[in-house]
Amino acid sequence: xxxxxxxxxxxxxxxxxxDLRKLISNKERTNMVRxxxxxxxxxxxxxxxxxxxxxxxxxxxxxxxxxxxxxPNPTCISGCPVEINIPKFVKRxxxxxxxxxxxxxxxxxxxxxVCGRVCPQEKQCEANCFYTLKLKKEPVAIGFLERFAADYExxxxxxxxxxxxxxxxxxxxCIGSGPAGLTFAGEMAKSGYEVTVFEALHExxxxxxxxxxxxxxxxxxxxVEIDALKRMGVQFETNFIVGKTAxxxxxxxxxxxxxxxxxxxxxxxxxxxxxxxxxxxxxxxxYLTRINLMHAAELDSDTPVxxxxxxxxxxxxxxxxxxxxxxxxxxxxxxxxxxxxxxxxMPARIEEIEHAKEEGIEFMTxxxxxxxxxxxxxxxxxxxxxxxxxxxxxxxxxxxxxxxEGSEEIIEAETVxxxxxxxxxxxVPDSLPDLETTKWGTIVVNPDSLQSSIxxxxxxxxxxxxxxxxxxxxxxxxxxxQAMHKYLTNKNA
Amino acid sequence: MYEILSKEFFSENVVKLVxxxxxxxxxxxxxxxxxxxxGEKGERFPLTIAGADRENGTITLVxxxxxxxxxxxxxxxxxxxxxxxxxxxxxxxxxxxxxTILACGGGVGVAPxxxxxxxxxxxGNRVITVIAARSKDLIILEDQIxxxxxxxxxxxxDGSHGQKGLxxxxxxxxxxxxxxxxxxxxxxxxxMKFAAMCTKKHNIPTMVSLNTIxxxxxxxxxxxxxxxxxxxxxxxxxxxxxxxxxxxFDEMLLRLNGYKEIExxxxxxxxxLNTDSCQIPS
Numbered sequence: 219x220x221x222x223x224x225x226x227x228x229x230x231x232x233x234x235x236x237d238l239r240k241l242i243s244n245k246e247r248t249n250m251v252r253x254x255x256x257x258x259x260x261x262x263x264x265x266x267x268x269x270x271x272x273x274x275x276x277x278x279x280x281x282x283x284x285x286x287x288x289x290p291n292p293t294c295i296s297g298c299p300v301e302i303n304i305p306k307f308v309k310r311x312x313x314x315x316x317x318x319x320x321x322x323x324x325x326x327x328x329x330x331x332v333c334g335r336v337c338p339q340e341k342q343c344e345a346n347c348f349y350t351l352k353l354k355k356e357p358v359a360i361g362f363l364e365r366f367a368a369d370y371e372x373x374x375x376x377x378x379x380x381x382x383x384x385x386x387x388x389x390x391x392c393i394g395s396g397p398a399g400l401t402f403a404g405e406m407a408k409s410g411y412e413v414t415v416f417e418a419l420h421e422x423x424x425x426x427x428x429x430x431x432x433x434x435x436x437x438x439x440x441x442v443e444i445d446a447l448k449r450m451g452v453q454f455e456t457n458f459i460v461g462k463t464a465x466x467x468x469x470x471x472x473x474x475x476x477x478x479x480x481x482x483x484x485x486x487x488x489x490x491x492x493x494x495x496x497x498x499x500x501x502x503x504x505y506l507t508r509i510n511l512m513h514a515a516e517l518d519s520d521t522p523v524x525x526x527x528x529x530x531x532x533x534x535x536x537x538x539x540x541x542x543x544x545x546x547x548x549x550x551x552x553x554x555x556x557x558x559x560x561x562x563x564m565p566a567r568i569e570e571i572e573h574a575k576e577e578g579i580e581f582m583t584x585x586x587x588x589x590x591x592x593x594x595x596x597x598x599x600x601x602x603x604x605x606x607x608x609x610x611x612x613x614x615x616x617x618x619x620x621x622x623e624g625s626e627e628i629i630e631a632e633t634v635x636x637x638x639x640x641x642x643x644x645x646v647p648d649s650l651p652d653l654e655t656t657k658w659g660t661i662v663v664n665p666d667s668l669q670s671s672i673x674x675x676x677x678x679x680x681x682x683x684x685x686x687x688x689x690x691x692x693x694x695x696x697x698x699x700q701a702m703h704k705y706l707t708n709k710n711a
Numbered sequence: 712m713y714e715i716l717s718k719e720f721f722s723e724n725v726v727k728l729v730x731x732x733x734x735x736x737x738x739x740x741x742x743x744x745x746x747x748x749x750g751e752k753g754e755r756f757p758l759t760i761a762g763a764d765r766e767n768g769t770i771t772l773v774x775x776x777x778x779x780x781x782x783x784x785x786x787x788x789x790x791x792x793x794x795x796x797x798x799x800x801x802x803x804x805x806x807x808x809x810x811t812i813l814a815c816g817g818g819v820g821v822a823p824x825x826x827x828x829x830x831x832x833x834x835g836n837r838v839i840t841v842i843a844a845r846s847k848d849l850i851i852l853e854d855q856i857x858x859x860x861x862x863x864x865x866x867x868x869d870g871s872h873g874q875k876g877l878x879x880x881x882x883x884x885x886x887x888x889x890x891x892x893x894x895x896x897x898x899x900x901x902x903m904k905f906a907a908m909c910t911k912k913h914n915i916p917t918m919v920s921l922n923t924i925x926x927x928x929x930x931x932x933x934x935x936x937x938x939x940x941x942x943x944x945x946x947x948x949x950x951x952x953x954x955x956x957x958x959x960f961d962e963m964l965l966r967l968n969g970y971k972e973i974e975x976x977x978x979x980x981x982x983x984l985n986t987d988s989c990q991i992p993s
Contacts, residue, residue, distance in 0.1 A: 457797040495937075
């Protein structure tokens with residue numbers, strides 16, 4: 219911690235930062251109004267997969283960056299799971315040195331263009347901004363600025379890759395190419411390791427490809443980041459399931475000395491209510507995978523998808539928002555969210571909820587499906603919904619929803635997307651009998667080093683957390699890489 | 712990568728492919744399946760592995776033309792490659808010495824049955840195999856199955872080969888003659904449903920190997936879910952083999968038909984664009 223503070227202080231006292239601070243008074247800075255993200259109009263965007271947010275212009279970005287007062291004690295950084303040097307990159311933007319700003323992001327983040335789009339900044343860096351904490355004003359738009367710098371670099375074609383230490387010839391394996399795995403791979407490559415990433419699917423990117431839709435995170439943005447990793451020497455093997463295609467033992471024989479499991483989410487959860495296996499009732503994983511990974515909505519794709527005029531999505535998380543907004547784009551006239559608690563408890567990012575509302579998504583809160591009905595062919599046609607009320611807070615601190623007897627109503631829906639969470643992917647734990655897991659099937663790790671009960675196996679992301687965010691998975695990938703580096707250095711000394 | 716090394720037509724619509732896939736060949740056991748994808752915009756679909764050769768690094772698949780994807784696979788020639796191939800997936804068959812095994816295969820289900828029959832035989836069981844199809848030209852792998860079976864009963868609907876009758880009639884004949892300790896059934900869903908009813912009647916513990924719709928095949932999407940003993944199970948990671956007497960076949964049949972209309976339309980479009988030599992009359 220002290221080391222970091224000293225580093226941040228010395229960075230802050232660089233002449234360019236000092237000069238910049240003097241340029242505009244703090245009073246002027248704090249009187250400015252937070253920038254609004256440019257968006258494609260809701261009526262236009264629901265007819266295509268165009269990215270909803272179109273980014274900030276250079277002028278907007280520089281103006282927003284000048285709101286940041288470059289605090290002596292930048293609390294925002296402590297809100298960031300990968301500890302980006304936020305004031306430094308923001309001040310580089312204010313200065314107009316956009317490529318330099320992108321370099322700052324890459325010091326600690328492998329996927330800045332992704333984070334700028336999908337991080338819940340309002341709960342992280344921006345929640346810890348001086349404006350939020352002390353001035354009770356809208357925070358500096360750190361997320362928008364991060365995206366701006368990363369996009370600027372991607373568009374410039376001058377994509378920097380971080381400095382790489384001399385190759386040490388040590389082979390390490392990474393299981394899964396989602397945000398945790400990609401971050402881990404980048405960090406290990408930087409330290410000189412020979413990294414191979416094993417991906418079960420035919421595409422690299424994990425949830426960034428199969429889960430998050432194009433209108434929120436375009437695939438090309440992810441591909442640029444993956445390309446940078448390839449340039450850093452990271453090897454990728456698709457169609458490779460560690461534990462099935464080859465075991466950990468096989469890979470050890472091939473010279474791999476340690477592994478990081480970032481194998482992510484697995485089995486979708488269903489609710490166990492009558493009629494749940496009728497046709498037209500899918501998990502959000504299936505619905506989104508068909509559309510995003512398999513391109514089911516495109517004419518030349520062989521993969522079909524069932525998507526009706528009345529689409530009901532069960533759940534209130536980001537995946538539920540992604541599903542319901544996808545349904546709208548596939549032509550649903552009525553696209554509904556059914557969530558058992560109230561808007562206040564909804565776990566999705568605020569921006570996604572706002573965007574969904576603009577797009578005409580209906581929100582039925584304090585409501586829960588209890589039974590499905592089908593036509594003679596077995597295709598779902600309606601859902602029995604029960605109203606809920608909120609009781610005392612439960613273990614999660616959120617108020618527990620309680621069913622209201624006699625409040626049932628029937629709502630028509632030919633497609634139902636169940637988005638109530640996932641269990642961890644069972645393949646890696648199943649293939650390693652000695653690996654300690656929880657009763658939920660997540661891998662048990664040391665919370666600091668992310669090392670599992672098998673010393674050469676580290677793990678992070680959803681396979682450890684059960685269901686979290688892209689940025690927490692990235693934070694895990696980074697910490698696991700640091701710990702594995704230490705472990706291997708000691709072991710090979 | 713996944714090059715097709717040989718291709719043999721069992722009949723007009725059923726083809727055996729030998730594919731270069733050394734890692735899968737080494738790791739696979741009886742009962743495992745693979746997921747394939749043909750072309751960039753192809754769909755992912757499962758096929759149970761019919762055999763493997765570890766030394767040569769190959770696996771064998773038997774595929775019947777039933778839709779766009781299987782037609783695309785069959786259209787590939789020797790020397791061409793499968794775009795994506797991943798596996799081996801699912802739980803392997805639990806093989807042990809049980810006594811007398813009744814192995815039943817319908818149509819192309821005989822292909823995945825072959826390695827299981829072989830494994831049961833090698834584990835010291837007496838194996839009685841019943842294979843069935845509509846007619847003579849749809850009976851596959853008869854000689855290979857015979858090699859590992861103590862007795863082979865062949866049934867055809869039209870009597871053009873073996874005995875005339877359904878798979879269940881062949882099964883009843885064997886059950887009437889001797890004590891069966893365990894049965895395994897692989898074939899079309901309807902055939903498995905009725906064959907399972909047959910063994911249930913005689914209280915013979917029975918496994919079925921199911922082939923449902925899958926997208927990723929790695930336990931992520933839940934498209935393959937079925938109900939077994941009242942609980943939702945995922946064929947890709949919990950299966951593909953289940954207790955035949957606990958499977959809700961009617962629900963499974965319903966789910967298998969979920970995309971029928973879309974698939975039929977896609978197939979006729981495909982056939983219009985690709986006039987291969989063996990078009991089916993509509």
